[in-house]
Amino acid sequence: MEKIRELSIDLETYSDVNISKCGAYKYAESDQFEILRFGVSINGGPVQIYNLACGDTVPDEILAALSDESITKWAFNASFEPICLSNWLKRHRPEYFYGYSIPEDPASKYLDPSSWKCSMIWSAYLGLPLSLAGAGAVLGLEEQKLTEGKDLIRYFCVPCKPTKANGGRTRNLPQHDSAKWIRFKEYNRRDVEVEMSIQKRLAKYPVPEQIWDEYHLDQEINDRGIALDMVMVENAILFDERSRADLTASMQDITGVDNPNSVAQMKQWLSDNGIETEFLGKKNVAKLIEDTDGKVEDALRLRLQLAKSSVKKYQAMQNAVCKDGRAHGMFQFYDANRSGRWAGRLIQLQNLPQNHMKDLAEVREIVKSGDYDTMELLYEDIPDALSQLIRTAFVARYGYKFIVSDFSAIEARVLAFLADEKWRSKVFAEGKDIYCASASQMFGVPVEKHGINNHLRQKGKIAELALGYGGSIGALKSMGALDMGLTEDDLQPLVDAWRMSNPFITKFWWDIDRAVKTTITRRVQTEVRGIKFMYKSGMLFIKLPSGRLLSYVKPKIEENKFGGESVTYEGIGATKKWERIESYGPKFVENIVQAVSRDILCYAMRILSHCFIVGHVHDELIIECSPGVDLNVVYQQMGRSPDWMPDILLRADGYETFFYKKDD
Incomplete structure (x- = not known):
C-alpha cells in the first residue's frame, strides 16, 4: 500500500437510535451500533469499499491513519465519521484508538478532530448548500449522489417494522435483499466520489487555515458536551404532565367542551360566549384576555398556560443525553452561510426561554425533589415556572462550576465602529x-x-x-x-x-450598496471603511477585517418590485430551498456586522480554548472550570480586542453559577 497522506472517507452505519432526534453521539454509542460499509480513497485514488457487515476487515494501515495527526482525513459532514470511528475502534480495535486532550476532559473519549477536514464546511464557506446532493447539483458535478440513497438507508441503516411479510424481523440484513445490498455498495462509493469531486471543483477557493482551526475547536466543544441534571429533567416532564391534566380538567369544567386543546371547539365555545376570533395563538389569546372577564377570561388564561411548550425542551434533553450524562453535538459550525454563525442542534441552546424568577434556585430544588404538591401550592403558573427552569437543567459536573461570560451590545459596538458613528x-x-x-x-x-x-x-x-x-x-x-x-x-x-x-450609519448602508453594485457590474474591487468587495468566477466576496470571506453565488443586478435596482444572488432562502435571494445595502451591512461579531466571539474562544468551553450563544461563552478559576480573568480575556481590529471597544461581563441561567 502506498504511503498514506490523505484519506477521503464515507461510512454506512446501523443503529437502533434515531439520529435526527438523539444526535450522532448517542447514535454511535448504542450497543447495537455498527459500521456496515467503510468507503475510502487513499491519496485521491480509486474508492475501496470494505464490507464490514459481511466479514471484510479494514487494513491496519488505514486504521492507524485514523489517529495519525499528520494524515488529513476528509468527509462530507465530517463530524459524523470521527464520532462513529471513535466508538467502533474502542469496541473492535482499541489498539488503534488514541484520544486527545487530558483525561479530565470529556472530549478525550474521541479521535482528535485536528486532522479532519469537512467538504460540507468548505461548501458552506462558499455559500453553497449544506447537503452532498445539493452541493453537487449546484456545482453541476458529473458524479451525482444516487437518488435512491434515502430508500437504501431506510432499508439497511435503521430498524424496520416487524410484519408477517418479513417474518417479524426488526432489521434488514444483506441477505434479505442482495440486489439492494449491491446497490448500497455503489451508493457508498458514489458518496466518496462526489465528496472528492466537490474538493476538486472548489480547489481555487481554499478555506483559510484559521477557519479550519475554528472548525476543530467547534468539534472539540461538541465532543466535550455539557452535563444535564436528568433527575430534574425527568421530574419536570412529570410535573408538566400533572399540570396539563389539571389545567385541562379546569378548562373542561369552565367550558364544558370535550377537548379544550381543540382550536375548533374553543373557537365555537368563545363564539357562543360572544367572542369571535380567527386565531388562538399566544399573542391573540393575550389580547383577548385584555377585553374579557369572568369565565371567558379564566378559560383564556388557562389556554395560555397550556400553550407553554417547555416540555418539548425537556424531552429533547431526554433524547440527547448520552451515557456520560452529557448532551453532545449541540452546535452546527457555519450553518448560517451569510454570516458564518453557528446554529443550534438537538436542544437548541440558542432559543431557550429567559428566566426572571428571583427564587430560581429554590423552585429548581422543589422540582428536583419531586414535590409537586409544594410546587402547586407556591406557584400558580406551573408551566411558566418549568419554562423558566429549562436553562437550569444544564449543570456543571461535580467539583466544577460554570463561568458564563458575554459581550455587552456586541452588534451595536461593531456597527458603530465600522460606520465610524x-x-x-x-x-x-x-x-x-x-x-x-x-x-x-x-x-x-x-x-x-x-x-x-x-x-x-x-x-x-x-x-x-x-x-x-x-x-x-x-x-x-x-x-x-x-x-x-x-x-x-x-x-x-x-x-x-x-x-x-445616526448619519454615518445611514451613509454606511448606502456606501455598501453602491460598492456591491459597482463590484458586480464592473467586476472591480471596491472598498468601504476597510471592508473589501471582490468579484471572481461568478462569485461576490466580501472580505472582513479578520480576513474571512463572505460568499454570494452568481450575483446579479435586477429590477425589484419597486421599480428600482437590487442585488440578487443564489442561496438557501426563507423557503429552505435553493433560490434567488434579493438584497440591498442595509441587509449586506447586517450580514457584515453579524459576521464580524461572530469573528470576535471566535477570537475570544481561541484565547480561552485552554478552558473547557461547553457552550456558546452568539455573544456568550459557557465555560466549565474548577472552583479556583478567577471570573475577572476570564471576562478580561474575553474582552480583548482582536489584533485585526485593535481599536474596537469591547466589554465582557460574567458570573459564576453551578447551573446555567440568564443572569439579570
Missing part, C-alpha cells in the same frame, strides 16, 4: 446605557435609566433593536413597538429621528 463609540467608551444615549441623541434631551426622561428610554431601545439595518415602520411593529405603548403616529417620526441621529 463616533458619538456611539463614545457612549461605549464611557460605559453608558446605549438605549438612554440613543433616546437622548434622537430627542435632544438628557435621558437616564431611572431618572430624568426615563419614559423615552423605551423608544430608544425599540429604535436600537429595530432600525440598525435599514428597518422602518414594519421593523418597529415586528419588534413589538405597538405593544410597548407606541402608536402608529409615533413610528415614522421615530424612524426619521433615529436615522438623523
